[in-house]
Amino acid sequence: MFNWIFNLIWGEEWQKLGGMKRSPKWSALQKQLVKEHPFCSACLKTKNLIAHHKKPFSLFPELELEKSNILILCEGSVVNCHFLWGHCFLNWKSYNENVERDIQIITNLRNNAQPKKESFKNPSQ
Numbered sequence: 572m573f574n575w576i577f578n579l580i581w582g583e584e585w586q587k588l589g590g591m592k593r594s595p596k597w598s599a600l601q602k603q604l605v606k607e608h609p610f611c612s613a614c615l616k617t618k619n620l621i622a623h624h625k626k627p628f629s630l631f632p633e634l635e636l637e638k639s640n641i642l643i644l645c646e647g648s649v650v651n652c653h654f655l656w657g658h659c660f661l662n663w664k665s666y667n668e669n670v671e672r673d674i675q676i677i678t679n680l681r682n683n684a685q686p687k688k689e690s691f692k693n694p695s696q
């Protein structure tokens with residue numbers, strides 16, 4: 572019931588954690604995973620990478636350090652893949668159950684779109 576106060580004080584970080592403390596091993600694991608996967612799973616950028624929990628820490632704290640539950644995404648200032656793909660662009664409490672399927676779809680779109688780019692004609696020209 573005091574959630575709004577905590578939201579006010581700690582904002583985003585608090586929402587991401589759902590009010591729970593992260594394991595002391597988390598930050599080391601996050602660094603290690605970013606090293607192993609040094610690009611965003613969605614847009615392939617290599618900056619501002621974070622480890623996202625497919626099943627959120629607030630609901631599945633037991634999966635916090637489970638590698639298979641973690642996806643590397645970026646938090647860019649222009650496109651925040653973490654927020655967009657991981658949390659449906661809604662809020663940090665909601666999460667995208669189909670994040671892997673969605674990322675697969677955009678990866679396919681990107682792969683298919685590249686060779687076609689040159690044949691694309693702007694109808695106004």
Ligand SMILES: [Zn+2]
Nearest residue numbers: 611614645652
């Ligand atoms: Zn990204």
Ligand SMILES: [Zn+2]
Nearest residue numbers: 623624653657
């Ligand atoms: Zn996340």
